Amino acid sequence: MRTESNIFLEKLLDAPSPSGYEQPAQRVFRDYVAAFCDEITTDIMGNVIAKVGGKGQNLPKVMVVGHTDEIGLQIKYIDDKGFLFFAAVGGVDAHLTPGKRVNVHTSTGALPGVIGKKPIHLMDSKDRETVVKLESQYIDIGAKDKEEAQKLVRVGDAVTFESSFTRLHNERVASRGFDDKAGCFVVAEVLRLVKESGKQLNVDLYGVSSVQEEIGLRGGTTSCYSVNPDIGICVEVDFATDQPDVEKKHNGEIFLGKGPILARGPNINPRLFELLNCAAEAENIPIQHTAAPRATGTDANVMQISRGGVATALVKIPLRYMHTSVETLSLNDLENAAQLIVAVLEKITSRDEFIPS
Template identity: 70%
Template sequence: MRDQSFEFLQNLLAAPSPSGYEQPAQRVFRSYVAPFAAISTDVMGNVFGAIEGGGENRPRVMLVGHSDEIGFQIKYMDDNGFIYFGAIGGVDPHLSTGQKVNIHGSKGIIPGVIGKKPIHLMEPKDRETVVKLDAQYIDIGVASKKEAEALVRVGDPVTFAVSLSTLQGDRVTSRGFDDKAGSFVVAEVLRQVSELSAKLQVDLYGVSSVQEEVGLRGGTTSSYTVNPDIGICVEVDFATDQPDVDKKHNGEVKIGKGPILPRGANINPALFDLLAETAAAENIPVQFTGIPRATGTDANVMQISRGGVATALVKIPLRYMHTPVEVLSLSDLENAVRLIVATLTRIKDKQVFIPN
């Protein structure tokens, strides 16, 4: 991966963006994309990067990845300054205790830890019980509610205090790959399209959407705004090459073996075929999965926006989803960009995506 792209990925992941509090990450996205696309932001906080194509009767193509991540929100502070919180998105209470966190408020970042009773003081039966999220608390090192309120306030968002680290080979780990990986791919597609020698025969709208983790909200409104003929959602998906995941659930999916192309009711068959044929023609590795239902992604709401959209998914294999240590392969990100750019150059007529 080129140095500037990797730096952008690092900055995007470092920026806090729990659902409803995405703007630090969206500012990073806007700054990166502004040199090669026309930028706008809507009242929800969705960011749009537009590149006009050439020719007449151009299809509108929308590419979307969501910028929001899971996290927490302060709900209550007790008399001793301990902070109680609720989950933003699907947080597993198994993994939150004992973690370092950052509270993001008007005073900047306030570090803290999610406390845990020492195992020595626990009854044997309690050692096998998960502490419910509403019983967990953050310790920021103060001695009273007054001290806590001078630093943070109810409603402030909280993230795990984790950023990008490299593992072996091209594998990296971070919080927030779900789905800043998607926003990254959207930005890189816009950059590469802007560098093509000839204009695409489509009008391209790259969207970094918001509030996906709490109900596909930004995907719904941005799809309505763009009103695309064709839509590609970039998401992450469960890798099944770790020891404790059943391949019967999601098929055989490995990190480093290319992006995933799902099939199912949410996917336009002609657009799926175009992506698969493009991958074969360009020697881009891809993997295939089946999703026999509506997907829990922005592709779901994009497909049924207004009069309907020819929709597909390009997914990045990801281990340990919704944990602070999500793992993916940089080559899968790069191959997703290659696949989408090559597919966009092949789109000429929206009519071919209408079933017959």
């Protein structure tokens, strides 16, 4: 991966962005893509929409979207001793939170804390075998009492898990927030590759970093309504099944480093799916496949049914340990996903070619 792209990826991952609190990450996205687009806007929801115009008038609109929000926590209550009680923003696993270092994002900056619970020595034997509910866990910032804590933290402040970008072997990396900053990164790289190629496409391209996906596909819904695309490509993550404890019967054989995943099912336009396959073959880009027999639970789902309907595809990045602070993927899969989308953009000539017949 080129150095500038890698720096952008690390900055994007480091920026806090729990659902509803995405703007630190959106600022990183805006700063990076500004050089690669003709115009850039931020809507009332906080979605960032970057446009690269094509060659001609009344061209098909193609929207490529990845969501920037991540799972996190939100402060709900401060007790008399200064401990902070919290609720989940998105799908937080209560198995994993005790003992985590966190950052509470206050009006004056990030405040470090740790998540505590009753020590195992003081628990009844039956309680040791059950998951400690999130409501029984709390954040310790070192405050002496409620009064001191309230000077530092407000109810409603967002919390992220402390995590660092970690390089593993074989171009694999770990961090919090790859769901779905991996998708945002690919969207940004698509804009860069198109702009730097010097080619003018036969489409108007809209690269979108959406918000609030983890709590109901909200930004994907509103941004798609605003852009009103003819064709949409959602870039997401999906479960890798090449780890010991994941059942392949559920999600097929999906490996890190063997290319992006193309989903197939009722959420996916069959002609766009085949065009992606053809582009991968023509460009010698490795791909994998997954079946999606229902709504996919991604921005692709709301994109497909926006207004009069959108020809939609879903390109996924294989990911291990989803919704943890050590989500793990292959950098090669990110690069291949961006190259695949650029290749298919060059093949699109008409908004009518995706109408089933």
